[in-house]
Amino acid sequence: MTSEQERQSAAWMRLAQGGDQAAYASLLAMLTSVTRRFARARVGDVGWVDDVVQETLLTIHGARHTYDPARPFAPWFYAIASSRMIDVLRRERRVRSREIADDTLPESPSEVVSESDIDVKAIHAALAALPARQRDVIEGMKFRDESVRDVAGRTKMSESAVKVTAHRGYRTLRRLLGGRHED
């Protein structure tokens, strides 16, 4: 982050804390590219860099009231970006280790199953790998036919939070199930 970006970020964040949505959108757009560069410089051009970016943006959103305009913006921002990058890295390692373990499972011919069985098992395994809140939201909406409002009421989350959580869950599921990653 350049000094000009830091000055601009602090100004936008001050406005965003007052409820200026345009300034907030500009801030998040700028921090997207900063976070992407930050993550790529540390872990390379891996597929989950965008996960780091989105996790960072979500955390900034939830933590924006903790930014003190009297203090520099960069340490506040990089503390969040570093923390989220480590979290995503850990999650990726966990997912990868599960995938490797799954590869060693089918042994005897009696365990040979149909294509549809494999899919169901894979879906259940992928669901089990999700964070509890994401799994709860997806199971509610897809298995129990709950609406976004139903899930929001049950989990005490806002409706937009339910949508964001569900989207993040779907994205992780797609990756776990071998689909293409968006964005």
Added chain:
Amino acid sequence: MKTDELILELAKSAGPVTRLAPPSVRVWRWLGMAATLAAVAVIAIGPRADLGAAVTRPAFVASLLALLVATVSAAAVALAMSVPGAERSPRQRVLPIAAVVAWALTWLLMIATSSAGHARLIHAGCAIEIAVLGMVSGWTLLTMLRRAAPLQPAWTAGIAAIAAVTVASAATQVICPIDDPAHQLVGHVLIAALVGLAAFVVGRGRLARTWLGTRRP
């Protein structure tokens, strides 16, 4: 969801927020609450009858000082950790841990050098005081931490647990008339460790649920 869509979603849901007070202000608020709670407990139950004489004994003073250093430093570190980028250095976490170790070592040393028999290891009153005062002060601190953004739930909860149980132990030490080092070690230090462990487990869980990918607009 693409990042551009996420930005629009977040911006759309972003209303004005009330800025969190700086960690230094929040530390004083919590210390004020904890000191008031401890003072009320000491006044309500009554301080030990020989408090004037006790404060002239090195072990009593060393133990109380270690507890106060642990309380103040742990609260300061935990509340700083709850604001991204506010913790000056992770090395600051050493002070509250070292103070707790010094507290335990004070009584271990007294046991090693004392020839007296050990009559009463655990007293229910001390255990209840440590547990209740620790839970109330710990819950207050946890509430303050959850209002911020603790990115390291385990560390933050652990350090906060130290703050809660040490202020409770300091109040209990002023109340408890039993000078036996074995009682202090088992009836105070060990009980505080158990209460602290419970506070850590509960606190880590609550902070993690709040901040590891579940709090949303």
